[in-house]
Structures are given as C-alpha cells and as structure tokens.
Amino acid sequence: MLKDKARNRAYKQAIEDNKDIFEGKVILDVGAGTGILSVFAAQAGARKVFAVEASDIYKIAEEVIKENNFEDTIQVIHDRIENVTLPGNIKVDIIISEWMGFYLLHEGMLDSVIWARDHFLKSDGLLFPEAATIYSVPCSVPTMYEEWDNVNGISMKSFASKLRTQASQKPDTTFVKPDQILAEPEVVLWIDLREVTVEDLHRIKVQHIAVANKQGKYQGICIWFTCTFPSSSTEPVILSTDPDEEETHWKQTTVVLPNEADVQESEPIAYELVLTRSENNDRHYNIEVIMLDPEEVEHPEYCSCHMTKCILVRAMLEKYENNDVENA
Numbered sequence: 001m002l003k004d005k006a007r008n009r010a011y012k013q014a015i016e017d018n019k020d021i022f023e024g025k026v027i028l029d030v031g032a033g034t035g036i037l038s039v040f041a042a043q044a045g046a047r048k049v050f051a052v053e054a055s056d057i058y059k060i061a062e063e064v065i066k067e068n069n070f071e072d073t074i075q076v077i078h079d080r081i082e083n084v085t086l087p088g089n090i091k092v093d094i095i096i097s098e099w100m101g102f103y104l105l106h107e108g109m110l111d112s113v114i115w116a117r118d119h120f121l122k123s124d125g126l127l128f129p130e131a132a133t134i135y136s137v138p139c140s141v142p143t144m145y146e147e148w149d150n151v152n153g154i155s156m157k158s159f160a161s162k163l164r165t166q167a168s169q170k171p172d173t174t175f176v177k178p179d180q181i182l183a184e185p186e187v188v189l190w191i192d193l194r195e196v197t198v199e200d201l202h203r204i205k206v207q208h209i210a211v212a213n214k215q216g217k218y219q220g221i222c223i224w225f226t227c228t229f230p231s232s233s234t235e236p237v238i239l240s241t242d243p244d245e246e247e248t249h250w251k252q253t254t255v256v257l258p259n260e261a262d263v264q265e266s267e268p269i270a271y272e273l274v275l276t277r278s279e280n281n282d283r284h285y286n287i288e289v290i291m292l293d294p295e296e297v298e299h300p301e302y303c304s305c306h307m308t309k310c311i312l313v314r315a316m317l318e319k320y321e322n323n324d325v326e327n328a
C-alpha cells in the first residue's frame with residue numbers, strides 16, 4: 001500500500017490542499033497502519049491526531065511518528081476503534097481513513113469508519129474521503145480467452161476453459177487495459193460517507209444496459225471505484241482506480257464469464273449486478289452477475305464463484321433490440 005503512489009498522493013494532496021481545514025483541529029485516523037495519514041494531518045497543522053490501529057503495526061506507527069518529530073501531536077492508540085474511548089470523551093473535527101478494499105467493499109473496513117463517525121465525529125465534522133462510487137462495465141478478458149488460442153502454435157482452448165471455470169469461482173483482481181473496456185461505465189453505488197449506514201451496504205443491486213462503443217468480445221464485467229475528498233476551495237481530489245487512470249494496488253475486479261459473446265458497436269449489453277454481504281464473513285460480499293437472453297431465461301448458465309469465501313456468479317445473456325434500450 002505504501003508503494004501505491006497514486007493512493008499516497010491523493011491523501012497527501014487532499015490534506016495539504018486543505019491546510020485551512022486541518023489547522024488547529026482534532027483528527028481521528030481510523031486504522032492508522034504505519035501512521036502515514038496521521039503525519040500528513042500533523043504536517044497540515046492539526047492540533048491533535050489520534051492514530052487508532054488494531055494490529056501490531058501500531059509499533060511502526062510510533063517509530064514513524066517519532067522519526068518525523070510529531071510525538072507531541074500524534075497519540076497512537078493500539079486497539080480496535082470500536083473499543084476506544086478518547087480522552088475526556090472528546091469529539092473530533094475530522095476523521096481520516098484509508099478503509100477501501102478491492103471493488104471498494106471487499107475486506108474493507110467501512111463499518112468501522114461508520115462506527116467512528118457515529119461515536120466520535122462532531123455533528124459538523126468532515127470525513128476524508130467523504131464519498132465513494134463503484135462503477136461497472138462489460139469488458140474483454142483476453143488472458144482468459146484468446147491468449148490461449150495459440151500458445152507457440154499450440155491451441156490450448158480446453159485449458160483456457162478450465163481456467164475460466166476457476167476464474168469464475170474467484171473474481172479476478174488484475175489490471176484491465178482501457179482497450180478491454182467495451183462501453184461507458186455505469187454507477188453501481190454512490191456512498192455519502194456522512195450518511196451511509198451499515199444496513200445500506202447489506203445488498204446492492206443494479207440493472208444496467210450498457211451500449212457497446214466498439215465491436216469486441218464480451219467476456220466479463222469489470223468493477224472499480226473512486227473516492228472523493230472534501231475541499232474548501234480547490235477542485236476536490238479524487239482517488240480513482242479507473243483502468244484509464246494511474247495503476248493502484250486495488251487494480252480492477254473482473255467477474256469472468258464462462259462463455260464469451262461477440263458484440264457489435266452500438267449493441268446493448270444488459271446485465272444485473274448484485275453484491276450481497278456474506279453471512280459467513282461480513283467483510284466479504286457475494287457478487288452475482290446475471291445476463292439475460294430472453295430465449296434462454298428458463299435455463300440460465302450457472303456457475304458458483306468464491307472470492308476467499310462464497311461468491312456466486314450466475315451468467316446469462318440478454319440481447320435487446322435497439323428499441324428496447326431506448327424504452328428502458
């Protein structure tokens with residue numbers, strides 16, 4: 001994570017560009033890790049920073065904070081945020097946190113940030129970041145398809161088929177090249193961090209009709225996210241994991257389809273995407289992708305998918321007439 005330049009730069013810029021917001025304020029860093037965000041906040045003039053870290057990394061944070069001469073400003077608290085009591089039950093002006101996981105929600109610690117907001121943030125306090133958006137779009141996944149058609153003159157399509165079965169059991173976290181994207185991305189979820197509740201995140205369901213902007217092979221659904229930081233004057237800083245932007249350690253998440261479909265430019269691609277919080281592990285989600293072919297609605301293609309735990313992908317293909325898209 002610390003080597004993720006785009007991530008570090010976004011947080012640093014969001015804090016540095018808003019020194020007027022941080023000057024003299026009390027900050028809570030939820031999941032401080034090595035303390036990098038706490039130091040950014042102290043450098044921006046924070047009066048006090050509480051750096052809360054549940055794991056033993058807190059020891060590194062203490063060293064980093066000392067190394068940067070901020071031990072008077074930053075207080076490291078080694079505990080889960082849910083167990084913390086701040087001195088004098090003080091309320092903080094700003095919560096900073098890097099809580100995002102793959103496709104935003106996987107292994108993310110958003111629940112802990114919501115908890116911190118509800119227990120420690122002043123009513124007019126700010127969250128860095130303050131909003132997040134998940135996007136999805138149909139894409140090609142050549143590593144799972146055509147790259148196996150000719151391996152030094154040998155066809156390995158049968159092997160590729162087995163790979164896809166495996167891949168559809170565990171959505172791929174990999175870099176998707178911009179030329180693999182087949183349509184304009186659509187919003188799956190927009191979160192206002194100031195208001196979102198844990199219940200809002202239990203099940204996210206969207207239906208999209210994307211229109212192919214070029215001819216290509218439809219082989220998967222690519223998912224990524226962006227986060228937006230508050231800003232007092234300048235353009236808000238946006239941390240983006242879009243395939244078009246600088247690479248981040250989150251890469252993109254791709255749900256690979258077991259069978260590909262040829263799409264022509266302007267052809268609509270309809271699919272339903274459902275993210276449901278796993279009952280076995282509330283930091284994981286089951287992802288379900290459904291494509292509908294009206295002629296095969298009764299017989300959907302089906303495959304079970306797991307991302308560490310249980311993720312189900314149900315794949316069907318639905319081709320709409322252009323009129324249907326306009327009416328949709």
Ligand SMILES: C[S@@+](CC[C@H](N)C(=O)[O-])C[C@H]1O[C@@H](n2cnc3c(N)ncnc32)[C@H](O)[C@@H]1O
Pocket residue numbers: 001002030031032033034035036037052053054055057079080081082097098099100109112
């Ligand atoms: C993605 S890391 C970010 C670390 C650091 N803020 C950074 O930006 O480099 C998230 C950190 O949050 C910690 N964490 C996760 N859940 C937590 C909780 N409930 N309370 C306190 N720390 C937590 C993890 O141990 C991990 O170090």
